[in-house]
Amino acid sequence: MDAQETTTSDAAGLPDLEPAARRIAELLGSVDDSGLERPTPCPDYAVRELLGHLAGLAAAFRDAARKDLGASTALAPDAALPVLDDDWRRTLPRRLEEMAAAWRSPAAWTGMTRAGGVELPGDVAGAVALNELVVHGWDLARSTGQPYAAGEAELRCCEALLAPAEDSPDGEEASGLFGPPVPVPDDAPPLDRVIALSGRRPDWRPGG
Numbered sequence: 630m631d632a633q634e635t636t637t638s639d640a641a642g643l644p645d646l647e648p649a650a651r652r653i654a655e656l657l658g659s660v661d662d663s664g665l666e667r668p669t670p671c672p673d674y675a676v677r678e679l680l681g682h683l684a685g686l687a688a689a690f691r692d693a694a695r696k697d698l699g700a701s702t703a704l705a706p707d708a709a710l711p712v713l714d715d716d717w718r719r720t721l722p723r724r725l726e727e728m729a730a731a732w733r734s735p736a737a738w739t740g741m742t743r744a745g746g747v748e749l750p751g752d753v754a755g756a757v758a759l760n761e762l763v764v765h766g767w768d769l770a771r772s773t774g775q776p777y778a779a780g781e782a783e784l785r786c787c788e789a790l791l792a793p794a795e796d797s798p799d800g801e802e803a804s805g806l807f808g809p810p811v812p813v814p815d816d817a818p819p820l821d822r823v824i825a826l827s828g829r830r831p832d833w834r835p836g837g
Contacts, residue, residue: 644755644786646732649762649779650725653683656769656777657722665713668836669772670829673710676772680721681711683765687724690758693744694731694751702743725762732758760787764827767820771833777820784819791826 657680665677674682688701714720731737738751744758763779764787770777779787793810811825821831 643735643738644732644759644782645729646755646759646762647729649759649766649783650687650729652777652779653762653766653769654722654725656766656773656775657718659775660769660773664773667772670768670833676769677713678711679765679768679772680717681713682706683769684714684717684721684724685711686758686761686765687721687728689744690754690761691724691728691731693742693754693758694728694734694737696737696740696742698743703746705746728758756786756790759783760790760827763787763823764829767824768829772835774835779820779823781819784823787823788819788826791823793826 660676660680665675665680667676669676669679671679671682685701685704686706689704692699692701732755736751738755740751741748742751742754743749744754749757763783766779767777769775791810809828811828811830813821813825813831817825817831824831
């Protein structure tokens, strides 16, 4: 199997974040300064804020994997609108690489850690980290008019994480991890299912 298609760590059979992180880094090359104000599938974010969010989450989940619990892991993602550093073209790819490398350690997936100000088990944090890369990678690709694909194992992991809880006994509508899923056909492609479970329309386009 080609290294780009690998989605699990050869050492421990754990999800590998490197392909998803690398895809985002490759997308960055086609983002010019004139496109930073383009809309994204995240209603409160232009491309500028999306990139700032990616930089912040890369640092937070890198440190969560290392169990280096400090300021980066304490900040809630909705505490303030993300600010994009001037040198993001250099720092963001490096942070993505560091994040993926940190989650290659089996120790990252054990015990408890923290991300976004929330204490959670290491294996859950790792799944959330992968999901953030896959979904926000799709966000960035759609916002900048670039193609996007994700590995089958990545999508299975994301779908398992995002699947809504069963309807409550009192009939309350089930809700996904990040809000109400968007309906898609039963035969929708796996990527469309994941994107829909994240509360996004798989057919989203800028201005559409």
